[in-house]
Amino acid sequence: MRIVFMGTPDFAVPSLEALVQAGHEVCGVFSQPDKPVGRHQNKLQPTPVKACAQSHGIPVFQPTKLRDGTALAQLKELNPELIVVAAYGRILPDDILALPPKGCINVHSSLLPKYRGSAPIHWAVINGEQETGVTIMHMASELDAGDIIAQLATPIDPNETVETVHDRLAQMGGELLVKTVAQIADGTASRMPQDPAKVTLAPMLSRSLSPIDWEQPARSIHNKIRGLVPWPATSTDIFSKEPVKVFASVETGETTTKAPGTVVRTGSDGIDVACGDGQVLRLLELQAPGSRRMAAGDYLRGHPIDASKN
Known part of the structure; x- marks a missing residue:
């Protein structure tokens, strides 16, 4: 099938690779503009999807806008049967959604209608x-609201970080996409409307989410820590004047009567902190301002904490 692919970050690369390996004619790739990198921001780094497309000799288009008519003209020239979108980072206007005869489909990293958003x-x-997955859906004017074509689920381990879930879903998305495109090509693809009553949202992340509230239960804090890696990352100021970033933790199963936010024990294996439900959470990986990420034991060698005073 003649396909235009739209995507930008690492998550989208397995989907593009899967289409190419399946023998589809990917006639063009749309990706967001290159971003400046380096100390002086004087070098442009191609997006992961652009780099992948160029490795396969696929033409790449990087419009700054989709509503000025230029992108639509480029798409008409490419004349795709189907547009596939995976983490492109831009909302497609209605005139683009209506262009390909087979429609526009999206690879979304949740089991819709749960977690619509970025x-x-x-x-x-x-x-x-305890479970998430990928959804292939027809695209509609409303964000992430189109009919579901296919879904594939995967469990989330209680200690798994967003990074490992991301990588697994990226691969699953590529595998499911190829199967779905084959069904679209032969006319056997299904359509299931989303249930509006089951919609939940996944809004954009911001640094305002970083501070840890130690009044919360240990499980909730642990989930937040593993869910905000690597950015914006959680942070705490309970043992430093400036916030220290926390990148990893583990539930100890131990209890304490000390106040939430109190350091109850330190050691080479971590820093134990009291939480709002009386449970103890062990911090495993930290980053002091101006420093690098390091194991808690290494952090303690440069920033001693005397838990006996608490």
């Missing part, structure tokens, strides 16, 4: 979900 993997982990 950060579905993060919020699934933050909320302690």
Whole structure:
């Protein structure tokens, strides 16, 4: 099938690769503009999807806008039967949605209608979900609201971070996409409307989410820590004047009567902190301001904490 692919970050690369390996004619790739990198921001780094497309000799288009007519003209010239979108980062206007005869489909990293929005993997982990997955859906004017074509689920381990879930879903998305495109090609693809009563949202992440509220239960704090890795990352100021970032933790199963936010024990294996439900959470990986990520034991060597005073 003649396909235009639209995507930007690492998550979208397995989907593009899967289409190419399946023998589809990917006639063009749309990706967001290259971003400046380096100390002086004087070098442009191609998006992961652009780099992948170029490795296969596929033409790449990087419009700054989709509503000025230029992108539509480029798409008409490419004349795709189907447009596939995976984490493109832009909303497609109606005239583009209506262009390909087979429609526009999207690879979304949640089991819709749960977690519509820009950060579905993060919020699934933050909320302690035991399962997530990928959805292939027809695109509609409303964000992530189109009919579902196919879904594939996967469990989330209680100690798994958003990074490992992300990588697994990216691969699953590519596998499911190829099967779905084959069904679209032969006319056997199904359509299931989303249930509006089951819609939940996954809004964009921001640094305002970072501070840890130690009044919360240990499980909730643990989920937040593993759900905000690597950005914006959780942070705490309970043992430093400036917030220290926390990248990993584990539930100890131990209890304490000390006040939430109190350091109850330190050791080479971590820093134990009292939480709002009386449970103890062990912090495993930290980053002091101006420093690098390091194991808690290494952090303690440079920033000693005397838990006996608490």
